[in-house]
Amino acid sequence: MPKTLYVQSDNASDNKCWTMLAFFAMMVHHSYVSEVFFSFLLVGHTHEDIDQFFSSLSKFLKRELTRVTTPSKFQEGIQQAMGNRAYGLIEPIDSVFDWIKWFEPYLLDTGDRATGIHEAYVDDEIHKPHHFWIHKKPSGDVVFHYKELATDPVWLPSTNPDEVKVSDPNGIPIFKRPPPDPMMEGASPREAPFASD
Template sequence: MMAYLVKHDFVKEVYMSFLLVGHTHEDVDQCFSKISQKLKEKDALTMPHLEDLIISSQTPQPNVSRISTVWNISGWLEPYINQVHNITFPKMYRVQKDGTGHVYMQYKKLSTEDQWHPTPNERPIEIFKLDSVGCQVTPPGHPDKVQPFMAEEDIQTLKRSLEKDFNLAQFTNNCTDWWNEFFNIEIMAQNDEAWPSLKPTLSLNPMSTLSEKELELIEKYKEKRSQFKEVFTKQFGRDRRQYSKDDMVLTKVSATEVSVCRIHNLCGEEIEMEIFKKCRGSFQGTGQFMKTNVRSCFAHGFKLTNSKNIPSKIKDRLTQEKLVII
C-alpha cells in the first residue's frame, strides 16, 4: 500500500524502520501502561465506558474512535504485486519513485549502515508487476469492504456468557440495555462508510515551517542518506536496468517529454549518450552528447527498426504513459 501511495503521488517517499529484538520499547508502551493501570482501578463494562476510561487515563488526553469498517487492501493489491522474499532480515526500508515514474524499494540490514541496497548497478526490487510494454501495473478503483461474519452459534454462546456476567459483575440496567442493543443491532451491522478521498502531495516547500534546529538535523540526515541475505522479487525477465553500449534508450526530460538516445559510455550510475532526432521519417544521431543518471532512463534498451524508427512496443508504452518524443 505504501508503494501505491508513492506511485500515485499521495506521498513522495516512505521510510520504514524496525527495532531489534530485545530493544522494542516505544513511547506508545507507556500510553498502554496508563490504560492498563486505569483498568485495574475501575472496570469498563461497555464500549462507551472503555472509551471514557482511555480518555481519562492520561494527559494529554488521547483521541478515541471506533473502527467500524475494514477494507480488504491485501486482496485488492495481491494480483498486482510481486512477492518479496527475505524481508525479515533488514531493519530499514525506503520506497521511492525513480526518474521514469517506476516505484522501487531499497533496504539496509541496519539503520547505521551507509549503503542502501540494491545499488544502481544491482537488480532493482520491483514492487508492482510489469505489463507487456514495461509499465508498472496498479489496481484500479478501491478495495472492497470486509464483510462482518460471526457464526450464530458463537453469538448465542457469547450471549449466554454475558447473561451470567450481568449478575456476577452487577451490571446496571443501562449496561444491560447497551449489550442487548449491541447484539440486536451493532454486532453484524453494515456500515455505509466510503473509501477515503486521498489527495496527491502539494508542491509546497515543507522546509518553510521548520525551525533552524530542525533544518540542521535534516541536513545531517541527508548527508548520511546520500552516502545509500539479498531482498528480491521473482519478477520475470532480465534486469530492466541492464544496458549495453550502443543500446537505444528513452530518457525522461520532463513530466511529459522524453528523448531518444544511444548509449555511448557506461560508468556506474552515470550514462553518456548521443541524442537522436527524427529527420525525414527516421531517427538519426545529432552528434550532441549528454550525461544523465541511470534512474532517468526507461527500462530496457532497444534497437531501432530497419527503417530507423522506434519499435511498436516502445510506441505503445509512450502512448500509455502519455509521453511525447522531443
C-alpha cells in the same frame, strides 16, 4: 502531503509485510509522496510512550474482560482505563478497507517476490532489514531498497552480492502492474465491517 514520508513502526509481522510496502509504493506511484523511508525499531528498543497506555489498557481489560462484550463496551473500557490521561479522542471504527485482497492482483506473484522483508541473505549471512526506502526509478517503476541498520553505508540489494559496496539502482520491484489510485471513485478497496453491538 510531505515530499518524503518517514514512518517508524513496531517490528511486528503485521507491519513488516508486503501489504505495507505495497501501500507506500502505491502512494509513490500516484505521486502523493516522492519517496518513503519505512523503519523498524530494533528488538529490545521498541518501548515507546504508547506502550505505557497499552499496558494500562491490558491490565484494565484483564480485570474487566467479562464486562467487555460489545464494541461500545470496549470503547467505554478504553475511556475508563485512560482515566484523566489525555491520549486523544477515542472514536469507534466500524470497518476497515481490505487492502490485502485489493493489492493481490497487482503484486508480483509469490514466487517472483524477492525475499528481503524479514530476512535477507548477503555473503551467505542472514541480515534482518530494519529500514526500507520505497521510491520511483527514472523509468517510472516503483522499487524498494533495504538496510539492516540505519548506519549501514549501502542500500541493498547491491550490484555484487559477493561484495556489498554499491547499491543496485534497479532495486526490488513491488508490482507486476501498478494499482489504480484508490482516491478515484470506484477504485478503492471494499470495506470489511467489524462486528457491531
